[in-house]
Amino acid sequence: MTITDIQSTPPNEQGYREYSLGGFHFRRDEFFVHITWPTGKHVASIDAFLRALQRDVAWDFFYGTVNFDHVFGTVNHYGTVDMFAGRFNDAYRRAELDHTENFETPVIRETFKAILADWTNQSFDPFASPAETAKPFGAKDGDNISAVTRRRIAASRMVGIPGDEALRSDESGFPVNRMFADVPQDEPDVHPLPGFEKDVAAFNLFAYLSRSDVTWNPSVVSVCKDSLYCPTTEEYILPIVHGNDRVEWFVQLSDEIVWDVQDRDTGAPRAKVTMKAGDVAAMPADIRHQGYSPKRSMLLVWENGDTGLPERISKGLESVYPVEF
Amino acid sequence: MTTKYVTKFGSLENYEKGGIEIIDDDPKHFVFSNIFEVANSSKPWEKVAVAKNTKYVIEGVRAEGTSEWRTCAHDEFVTVLDGEVKVEFVKLATPAVPADKEGSVALGGEPTGTPMGHVVLRRGHQALLPANAAYRFTANRTGVLIQQAIHGDDTVERWADICLS
Numbered sequence: 337m338t339i340t341d342i343q344s345t346p347p348n349e350q351g352y353r354e355y356s357l358g359g360f361h362f363r364r365d366e367f368f369v370h371i372t373w374p375t376g377k378h379v380a381s382i383d384a385f386l387r388a389l390q391r392d393v394a395w396d397f398f399y400g401t402v403n404f405d406h407v408f409g410t411v412n413h414y415g416t417v418d419m420f421a422g423r424f425n426d427a428y429r430r431a432e433l434d435h436t437e438n439f440e441t442p443v444i445r446e447t448f449k450a451i452l453a454d455w456t457n458q459s460f461d462p463f464a465s466p467a468e469t470a471k472p473f474g475a476k477d478g479d480n481i482s483a484v485t486r487r488r489i490a491a492s493r494m495v496g497i498p499g500d501e502a503l504r505s506d507e508s509g510f511p512v513n514r515m516f517a518d519v520p521q522d523e524p525d526v527h528p529l530p531g532f533e534k535d536v537a538a539f540n541l542f543a544y545l546s547r548s549d550v551t552w553n554p555s556v557v558s559v560c561k562d563s564l565y566c567p568t569t570e571e572y573i574l575p576i577v578h579g580n581d582r583v584e585w586f587v588q589l590s591d592e593i594v595w596d597v598q599d600r601d602t603g604a605p606r607a608k609v610t611m612k613a614g615d616v617a618a619m620p621a622d623i624r625h626q627g628y629s630p631k632r633s634m635l636l637v638w639e640n641g642d643t644g645l646p647e648r649i650s651k652g653l654e655s656v657y658p659v660e661f
Numbered sequence: 662m663t664t665k666y667v668t669k670f671g672s673l674e675n676y677e678k679g680g681i682e683i684i685d686d687d688p689k690h691f692v693f694s695n696i697f698e699v700a701n702s703s704k705p706w707e708k709v710a711v712a713k714n715t716k717y718v719i720e721g722v723r724a725e726g727t728s729e730w731r732t733c734a735h736d737e738f739v740t741v742l743d744g745e746v747k748v749e750f751v752k753l754a755t756p757a758v759p760a761d762k763e764g765s766v767a768l769g770g771e772p773t774g775t776p777m778g779h780v781v782l783r784r785g786h787q788a789l790l791p792a793n794a795a796y797r798f799t800a801n802r803t804g805v806l807i808q809q810a811i812h813g814d815d816t817v818e819r820w821a822d823i824c825l826s
Contacts, residue, residue: 494738494789515666524788525781532777535791536750541740542670542785558738558787560809563717565738585712587696587719587807589742589785591669592679597686606686609693610679614671614742616711616719617681618692631666640714658713659692661820 341443342450351476353454357447358437360419364455366474371408373421376433378407383472386455387575390462393448394488394553397441399639400646401579403624406603410444412581414643417444424579424624426602452484463550465571465632468514489555496539501557503539504547515571515632516546542589545569545634552627554637566637570629579624581646583658584639588615591633600624621649621656670784671697672743673805681825694823696721696742700805702822706798708808709817716763718816720808724800730772731797733765734758737790737810741782744804748788750777751795764813768795782806 343356354363363370369385371378388404395402397412406425411418420436422428456462458478459470463486491501504510512519521543528536541557545567552574554566570593578584579600586595588611595609600622609617619625627635648654671677676697681688694711703709705725712719724746732753739748751772758766772795780788790796790808798806810816 493736494787497789516668517666518668520783520785522783524783524786526778527780528778529776532750532752535752535789535794536778536780538780538782538786538788540785541787558789558809560717560736560738560811563714563809563811565809583714585714585719587712588679589670597691605684607684607688607691608682609691610681612671612677612679612695613669614676614695614697615679616692616694616696616721618690618712620690631668638712638714638719640717642715645715654715657690657692659818659820661689661824661826 342447344450347476355447355451357419357444358439359435360421360437362451371421373435375435376421376428378421380405380408382455384575386452386460386462386472389448389452390484391552391576393445393452393484394463394486396445398578399584400581401600401624403577403579405577409576411579413438414646415441417441419444424601424603453479453481456480456484462575463553465551467571486550488553489557491556491558494537494539494558495544497537498534504544510547510549512546513548513569513632516569519543519546521546541567542634545589551632554639562641564639564641566639568635568637569632570627570635571632572629574627577624577626580619580621582640582642582649583621583656584619584637585658586611586617586619587636587638588613589634589636591629591631593633593635594628595619595625596628597623597625618658620658670742671695673697673700673803688825691825692820693825696807697805699823707817708810708813708815709819709823710812711807711823713812713818716812718810718812720810720816722806722808724798724804724806726800728798730768730770730795731765732757732768732772732795733790733792733810733813734760734762735792735811737765737808738787739782739790739798739806739808740787741784742805742807743784744800744802745781745783746804746806747779747781747799748790749779749797749799750791751775752777753793753795756793757795763811764816765810766814
């Protein structure tokens with residue numbers, strides 16, 4: 337798909353283009369995004385919308401459902417993506433106002449990337465903590481392409497191994513975050529004998545995380561077949577409500593996060609999970625969750641990248657729960 | 662006002678455990694445990710599963726003294742959450758396990774092969790445990806590590822003992 341395939345208008349009076357994809361239409365003004373579809377319409381803060389859109393684009397629609405809020409979102413089918421309004425909202429469904437359309441992944445990806453690039457002004461970084469970026473509001477004021485097109489880090493074996501993803505440092509543009517100033521920066525003692533430099537390898541994961549410049553952005557640091565360690569640093573609120581299509585695990589490495597857990601399909605509250613350093617918890621495959629981190633914290637998100645898992649779970653061949661006891 | 666932030670890590674001797682407020686669910690579904698609490702009730706080097714996703718596991722391990730030599734046909738990874746752990750590596754002259762064997766196994770003695778070197782890990786440090794190498798841990802004071810692994814012959818599952826219910 338090329339930029340010419342993206343359906344957009346000339347800039348509106350606030351300087352932003354409007355976009356259409358299938359039956360969905362997107363318009364932003366100084367404060368809000370306005371989304372319409374054949375059976376309804378929705379208004380949301382542009383701040384929350386851009387933060388959610390940034391994750392959906394950067395994660396290539398992630399695992400399962402990315403709810404931007406209680407109305408709008410996407411479901412990844414790994415090759416195609418559903419865009420929906422009201423699909424996981426009981427009231428919308430009962431009123432028959434819900435709407436879903438399926439798109440080839442490149443089509444929706446390029447449209448979302450265009451919206452994100454156009455609607456993000458120069459002083460706003462949707463990946464940053466709200467305390468570390470300017471506000472997204474107002475008329476069009478430049479762009480922040482380097483921020484919204486960050487490359488997603490994905491180690492093939494482990495961060496720090498020669499030839500794999502690099503460590504972070506002041507020199508590479510990753511200073512220690514203000515909330516992790518007390519995290520030790522010492523590196524492990526690594527003594528490979530000649531010829532074994534790619535096998536005898538270690539790095540300081542906590543120091544690496546302390547230098548992350550983004551929030552709520554799991555990235556792969558080590559790979560054991562389909563077992564993916566995807567640690568991330570969290571501050572304020574997870575900008576999306578993630579609906580699982582497989583079991584996901586959290587290991588709280590530092591500080592504290594509170595998770596609101598709801599039924600994946602209806603949004604009915606199921607539990608509130610408070611995790612402190614050393615706590616481990618599963619997020620079952622039939623829930624949606626949103627996290628709250630009062631101080632920047634380190635969270636190890638542990639994913640299973642087995643591409644057959646969602647289908648096996650949907651067919652009842654695998655449980656939505658990881659363990660029975 | 663300038664705020665001085667303090668990052669809270671846990672340790673064997675100092676950790677706080679969170680919890681679950683149930684609204685309409687079963688706490689068992691969240692398989693909630695605390696790694697330091699698990700290590701406090703584990704034998705040295707016991708590989709206790711604290712997370713499981715089909716065949717994959719994260720094992721919580723009480724690091725104390727010197728472990729046996731182990732090996733695995735695929736890469737694993739170890740992260741130290743408390744204490745200091747030395748890891749020694751030996752490239753085995755011949756792999757000790759078939760290529761399709763998943764999970765680590767104990768060698769049952771000293772490895773035969775070529776020394777590869779060693780690493781010393783402290784809190785927050787992560788190391789590769791490379792496929793078909795023998796490895797051995799040493800912790801001069803009791804610590805805690807987690808291992809990114811596949812369920813093996815020696816993985817211990819005792820969910821009812823470690824999880825909220």
